[in-house]
Amino acid sequence: MEGFNLEEDKLKEECGVFGIYSNEIDEEISHLTYYGLYALQHRGQESCGISVKNGEEIKCHKDIGLVSDVFSKENLQDLKGNISIGHVRYSTAGGAGRVNAQPLVSTFKLGSISIAHNGNLVNADVVRELLEETGCIFQTSVDTEVIINLIARSYKKGVERSIVDALKFVKGSYAMLLMAENKLIGARDPNGIRPLCLGRMGEKYILSSESCALDSIGAEFIRDVEPGEIVIIDEEGVRTIKFAEKTGCATCSFEYIYFARPDSVIDGVNVYESRIKAGEILYKESPVEADVVIGVPDSGVPAAIGYSKASGIPYAMGIIKNKYIGRTFISPTQEMRERDVSVKLNVLKVNVEGKRVIIIDDSIVRGTTSKRLVNILRKAGAKEVHFRVSSPPVKFPCYFGIDTPYRNELIGAFSSLEDVRERIGADTLEYLSINGLLKSLGKDKGYCLGCFSGEYPVSTPSEDFR
Ligand SMILES: O=P(O)(O)OC[C@H]1O[C@H](OP(=O)(O)OP(=O)(O)O)[C@H](O)[C@@H]1O
Ligand SMILES: NC(=O)CC[C@H](N)C(=O)O
Numbered sequence: 001m002e003g004f005n006l007e008e009d010k011l012k013e014e015c016g017v018f019g020i021y022s023n024e025i026d027e028e029i030s031h032l033t034y035y036g037l038y039a040l041q042h043r044g045q046e047s048c049g050i051s052v053k054n055g056e057e058i059k060c061h062k063d064i065g066l067v068s069d070v071f072s073k074e075n076l077q078d079l080k081g082n083i084s085i086g087h088v089r090y091s092t093a094g095g096a097g098r099v100n101a102q103p104l105v106s107t108f109k110l111g112s113i114s115i116a117h118n119g120n121l122v123n124a125d126v127v128r129e130l131l132e133e134t135g136c137i138f139q140t141s142v143d144t145e146v147i148i149n150l151i152a153r154s155y156k157k158g159v160e161r162s163i164v165d166a167l168k169f170v171k172g173s174y175a176m177l178l179m180a181e182n183k184l185i186g187a188r189d190p191n192g193i194r195p196l197c198l199g200r201m202g203e204k205y206i207l208s209s210e211s212c213a214l215d216s217i218g219a220e221f222i223r224d225v226e227p228g229e230i231v232i233i234d235e236e237g238v239r240t241i242k243f244a245e246k247t248g249c250a251t252c253s254f255e256y257i258y259f260a261r262p263d264s265v266i267d268g269v270n271v272y273e274s275r276i277k278a279g280e281i282l283y284k285e286s287p288v289e290a291d292v293v294i295g296v297p298d299s300g301v302p303a304a305i306g307y308s309k310a311s312g313i314p315y316a317m318g319i320i321k322n323k324y325i326g327r328t329f330i331s332p333t334q335e336m337r338e339r340d341v342s343v344k345l346n347v348l349k350v351n352v353e354g355k356r357v358i359i360i361d362d363s364i365v366r367g368t369t370s371k372r373l374v375n376i377l378r379k380a381g382a383k384e385v386h387f388r389v390s391s392p393p394v395k396f397p398c399y400f401g402i403d404t405p406y407r408n409e410l411i412g413a414f415s416s417l418e419d420v421r422e423r424i425g426a427d428t429l430e431y432l433s434i435n436g437l438l439k440s441l442g443k444d445k446g447y448c449l450g451c452f453s454g455e456y457p458v459s460t461p462s463e464d465f466r
C-alpha cells in the first residue's frame with residue numbers, strides 16, 4: 001500500500017447528501033432539496049450545491065458557503081426538473097475551493113450525469129493515476145471524480161451496470177447519490193460506513209444522509225439503504241441491486257457519538273437515545289461524587305442527561321453556546337479552532353460557583369475544547385472539575401471521511417489517561433470503554449471503531465507520522 005501524506009489528508013471530509021425523484025417536472029423540487037440540505041448543514045459547512053435534471057439537461061448551482069448564503073429564491077427557481085441531488089461539503093485545509101464543490105456534473109456516452117458523495121475513497125489516488133495514464137482528464141481534485149470516470153469508461157450496458165462495474169474498483173466509504181438517464185440512484189459502500197436512508201413524500205422518493213432531513217420536509221422514513229446496496233428510483237418505482245457480496249456492516253460509531261443530529265435514526269439506532277445510554281453507562285463505569293452534572297453543548301448534552309439520570313446528581317446548564325457559530329472540531333486550523341471555542345462557549349457561573357462539577361463531553365479529539373472549559377469553569381469558581389467523556393479515547397486517525405487528524409494531533413494517541421488529565425487540568429478524567437460504547441449502540445458488532453481501536457473495516461493507507 002502507498003504512503004499517505006498530509007496533502008492527501010486534506011481531502012478527508014464529512015459531507016451530507018440529499019436527493020429527490022419525482023415522476024413529473026416539479027417546481028418544488030429544488031426548494032425541498034434546499035430545505036433538506038439545510039437540515040444536513042451540520043455535516044459540512046464549506047461549500048454546497050444542488051443539481052437538477054430536466055430531461056437531458058442538468059443545471060447546477062454550487063458555491064463556497066452555507067446553504068443559506070449560496071442559494072437565493074432566484075437561483076432555486078432557475079433549477080427546475082424532476083430529479084435533484086444536493087450536497088453539503090466539509091474538507092480540512094485544502095481542496096475546499098469552489099472547483100471541488102459538489103455535486104459534480106459531467107457528460108458521457110449515456111448523456112449527462114451528476115454525483116454527490118459523502119465519504120472518502122482510500123484508493124482514489126491510485127485509481128486516478130491509472131485513469132490519467134490512459135488519458136482521462138480530471139476537472140477537480142476530489143476523490144469522487146474517479147467514480148464518474150470509471151462509470152464513463154465502463155463497457156457495461158446502461159448506467160446501472162456501469163455503476164456496479166465502477167464501484168468494484170473503489171475502496172473506502174461512500175454514501176453517494178447519482179442522477180443519470182431518468183434515474184435517481186443511491187449507493188452505500190459494502191460496509192455501510194456512512195449513513196444513507198430512503199424516504200417518501202407523496203409520489204416523490206427521497207434519499208438522504210440522515211433521517212432528520214426527511215422530517216424537515218415532512219417526508220416519511222421508509223428504510224436505511226443497506227451496506228453494499230444500490231437503490232434505483234425511476235418511473236417504475238424503487239429497485240435494488242446488491243453489488244457486494246455480504247461484508248460485515250460497520251457503520252461509523254462516531255456518527256452516533258458526535259456527527260449525526262440527535263433527531264436522526266441511523267441503521268435502526270436512535271442517535272439521541274444512544275447518547276443518553278452512553279451517559280448512563282459512563283456513570284456505571286466511572287462514578288464520582290459531585291453536586292452538579294453539566295454537558296458541553298451541543299453533542300455532549302444528552303450524555304450528561306444520561307449521567308445525571310443514572311447517578312441522581314442534578315443536571316444543570318453550565319455552559320452556554322453561542323448559537324451563531326459553527327462546529328469547531330471541523331475548523332481547518334488549530335488557531336481557528338481555539339478562537340472559535342472561546343467565542344463559542346461560556347460558563348453559566350450561577351450553576352457552577354462553589355460546586356463540585358461533573359462536566360460531560362461526547363469526545364476529546366485535540367483537547368482544545370476540554371482544556372479551555374476546565375479553565376473557565378475554575379475561573380467561574382467551580383470547586384472541583386471532573387471530566388467525563390462519553391466515548392473512548394480517540395487514538396487513531398479516520399480514513400473514511402471524518403476529520404480526526406493525524407495521531408500526533410490527537411491528545412489521546414500517545415498520552416496516558418493521567419497525562420491527558422493533567423494537560424486539560426481536570427481533577428479527574430474518565431472515558432467510556434469500547435464495550436460501553438457498543439452497549440450504548442445496542443449491539444456488540446456492526447460498527448466501525450477504527451479511531452478508538454486502530455482496526456478498520458477496510459484496509460487503509462499506511463500511516464505517515466508528522
Ligand atoms: O478535543 P477537541 O479537538 O476540542 O474536539 C472535541 C470537541 O469537538 C466537538 O465539538 P464541536 O464544537 O465541534 O461541535 P458541537 O457543538 O456539535 O459539540 C466535540 O463535541 C467536542 O466538544
Ligand atoms: N468527504 C466527504 O464526505 C465529501 C466527499 C468527497 N470525499 C469530497 O472530497 O468532496
Ligand code: SF4
Pocket residue numbers: 193252253254255397398399400401402404448449450451452
Ligand atoms: S475510524 Fe472512527 S470516525 Fe472513521 S469511520 Fe471509523 S468510527 Fe467513524
Ligand SMILES: [Mg+2]
Pocket residue numbers: 296297298299300361362369
Ligand atoms: Mg462539542
